[in-house]
Amino acid sequence: MTLYRQLLILLWTTLLISLVAVVAVNFRASSESLQAQLHTNTENALTSLGMSVSPYLDPVDETLVEGTLNAAFDGAFYRKMRIELYAVDRVFERENRANPQGVPSWFIALFPFPPVVAEAPITTGWTESALVTIEGHPGFIQQQLWQITFQLLLVYGSLFLAAALFGSWGIRLLIRPLNQIEAQAKAIEARDFDHRIPLPKTRELKRVVLVMNNLMKILQERFASHARQLETMRVKLQQDGETGIATRQHLVNELEANIADPDKHGALVMLRLLEAEKIRKSFGYGTWSKLLEQSIESLQGAFGSGDVVVGRMSEAELALLIPTVPRADLSAELQALRERLSSLRQGGIAPQDAIFLLAGTTILADDTKASVLTRSDNLLSELAATGVNLAKWADDMPAGSLRTGQEWVALLRERIDTGKLHLETQGVFSELGGEAIHHEVYVRLLDESGARMPAGAFMPVIEQFDLGVALDMSVLKKVLSAPQGAPQALNISLSSMGDTRFVGRLSSLNKEELGRVVIEVSEQQLKRDRELVESFIQILNSLSIKFGFDNVGATGIGLDYVTGLKPAYLKVAPGLCRGADEESLMLVTGICNTVHNLAVPVYATVVENQAQLEKLQQTGIDGFQGYINKG
Known part of the structure; x- marks a missing residue:
């Protein structure tokens, strides 16, 4: 029970006791006064009747005695009048047993009064001729008491109600700070x-x-x-201290995570700036710094993806990791980048003709970190033996793997419209062998031959041709139609966050369905369009749909958004979890220490073996996801 209700009950009880006490005191005083008044009236009536009857007793005139009795009884309010004539052995009696008008029967039964009886003999000479008896009617008292009580209740009841309302308002006003303190505690x-x-x-x-x-x-x-x-x-x-781009270790961690993720199909572009030492010595550090800066900007804008990672592999070598690309080479984009870098000489940025070597390669399904880096380095070596300011894309894609944009769109639309989506899940666990906290849903599509296509092959097409809403709607439908179990975490596109159809579908979910769905938002999406993500999260909160952030720690944005958005959980980026090197573990520890102040759980990803899990558990993670414990 709230403090307000307790104080209110105390106030009302006190007022009610006061009201009852006042009415009781007044009732008792009035009752005693009315009983005394009834006794006096009865005695007076007895004297008056005796004097009126006395002249008719010698000789006895029964008719006049009875008429006098009737006149006295009818003119007053008494219960009984009785005259007993000794000489003729006759008794005259009148009695009124009726209840007083306007007095409830329960009141009469609740307050009975003892009879008030007065009697006196009438003498003629020295002889007693008659006995006169009068009993007062208690209805007189009850009628007066009822009127007094009704008036008291009306007056004091009104005062009680006014005091109760005023007291309630006053108590509410006085304890408002306590309510605010309670809200602050919450x-x-x-x-x-x-x-x-x-x-x-x-x-x-x-x-x-x-x-x-x-x-x-x-x-x-x-x-x-x-x-x-x-x-x-x-x-x-x-971050590299000189340029602000990723360090070699961070980029390699991201590369390993990309290779290990079957849903991704990425590419690596290497840029080698030539004769760096000569430029610094002959033209100064400022010239070298400006050339390095322009080269980085050219890399970042060349492939049109907000998720690319640019890193510094060595003093004069830069790398660009593209997380997902269609199954096609990027020769055209690479040549456009080559032309832009070549123009640095005409723009006065590059102090000499020999500026760079540029090589790109697609990350294949059977690649390792070493094979990708070796292939890129070999490409650069081949170009160095040929000349300068050259670019080459590794032509190592399997035959028949290329599709045009129209072919991709037709295939994806057919799969989405017919619901031919293959969903796989991976659980998040707090301990090995335990129950899943939730399952993350992965979308798989099959090509014409029935072979599974990784998400990295078609996700760029989904984004490019605005098919994200249709895909997310189809996935949501399949998830809700599946047997009920642990909640399912859905990764949705930015386009779905701003689409009224998708939001309307979420709004139509019933209570049971709401408990089966968790929305997972990528930290990259927050970086791309923070306003859209925040407005979408407000909708999720209004619908009581849980949400979390994944790929945390890989985008370069601070964790200040956690305090405002209050996610249900955070998932650490695969690049920080896979290698479990000392630097990555320090960052995971920092993430855990920071968000645990907000009671937000942190989950590790891509956990594949016991040794990796034990290292990550030392950082303070609350759960893990990966192939070590398939859900």
């Missing part, structure tokens, strides 16, 4: 450190509010401090 429990409440005027409550507000400020600053420390650590470990 905000702390929900890890919402932005909540503040105004200072009340009550001294004791004012001090409590000051302490609570200061506590919120301390917690907020503590989280912000951890987030800054994590960002500093991430920049130090993942």
Whole structure:
């Protein structure tokens, strides 16, 4: 029971007791006064009747005696009048057993009164001639008491109601700061450190509010401090100090994660700047720095993907990792990049004619980290033996693997429209052999021959031709039609987040269906269009649909979004989990320490063996996902 209700009950009980006490005191006083008045009236009526009857007793005139009795009884309100004549042995009696008008029977039964009886003999000379008896009617008292009680209840009841309403309003006003303190405590429990409440005027409550507000400020600053420390650590470990792009270790980790993920089909582009030492010595560090900067910008804009990772492999070698590409070579894009880099000489950026060598290769299904890097290095060596400012794309794709854009669109539309989607799931577990927290859903498509196509082969086409909404709608339909089990986490596209059809479908889910779906948002999506993601998450919160972020720690954005968006969980990027090297583990530890202040669980991904899991568990992760424990 709330404090407000307890105080309200106490106030009303006190007022009610006061009302009952006042009415009871008045009732008792009035009752005693009315009984005394009835007794006096009865005695007076007895004297008056005796005097009226006395002249008719010697000799006895029965007719006049009876008429006098009738006149006296009819003119007053008594229960009984009786005259007993001794001389003629005759009794005259009148009695009124009727209840008083306007008085409820329950009131009469609740307050019975003892009879008030008065009697006296009538003498003629020295002889008693008659006996007169009068009994007062208690209805007189009951009628007066009922009227008094009704008036008291009306007056004091109105005062009670007014006092109760005023007291209720006053109590609500007085405990408003307590309600605000309770709301702030709930905000702390929900890890919402932005909540503040105004200072009340009550001294004791004012001090409590000051302490609570200061506590919120301390917690907020503590989280912000951890987030800054994590960002500093991430920049130090993942970013090259001179250029701000990824370090070699970070890019290699991302490359390993890309190779190991069957859903991705990526590519690697290597750029070697020529005669770096000569440029620095002959033209100065500023010229070299400007050339390096322009080369990085050219790489970042060459392939039109917001998810590409640019890293520095050595002092004069840069690499570009493209996470997903269609099953086609990127020779045209590579040649466009070559032309842009060649123009640096005409633009005055490059101080000499020999500027670069450029090589690109698709990451194949049977590739390893070493094979991809070796193939890229061999391509650069081949070009170096030929000349300078050259570019080459490795022509090593399997025959028949290429499709035109129209062929891809036709194939994907047919699979989506007919529901020929093959869904696979991978569970998230808190311990080996335990129950799955939820299952992440992966979409698989089969080509014309029935072979499975990795997501990396068709996802760029999905985004390019705006098929994301149709695909997400189809996946959601299949998930809801599947047997009920652990919640299913769906990765949806940015286009679905802003599409009214998809949002409307989510809004139509019933309570049971809402509990079966978890929406997973990529940190890259937040980086691309933060406003759209935040508005979509507001919709999810209004529908009570849980959501989480994946690929955390790989995009270069800070974790400040966690405090505002309050996800149900975070999944660490595969590049930080796969190698489990010291630098990556430090970052995972920093992520766990930071978001655990908000009670947000952190899950590791691509966990494949016990040794890797044990290393990751030392960082403080709350669960893991991977082939080590298939769900």
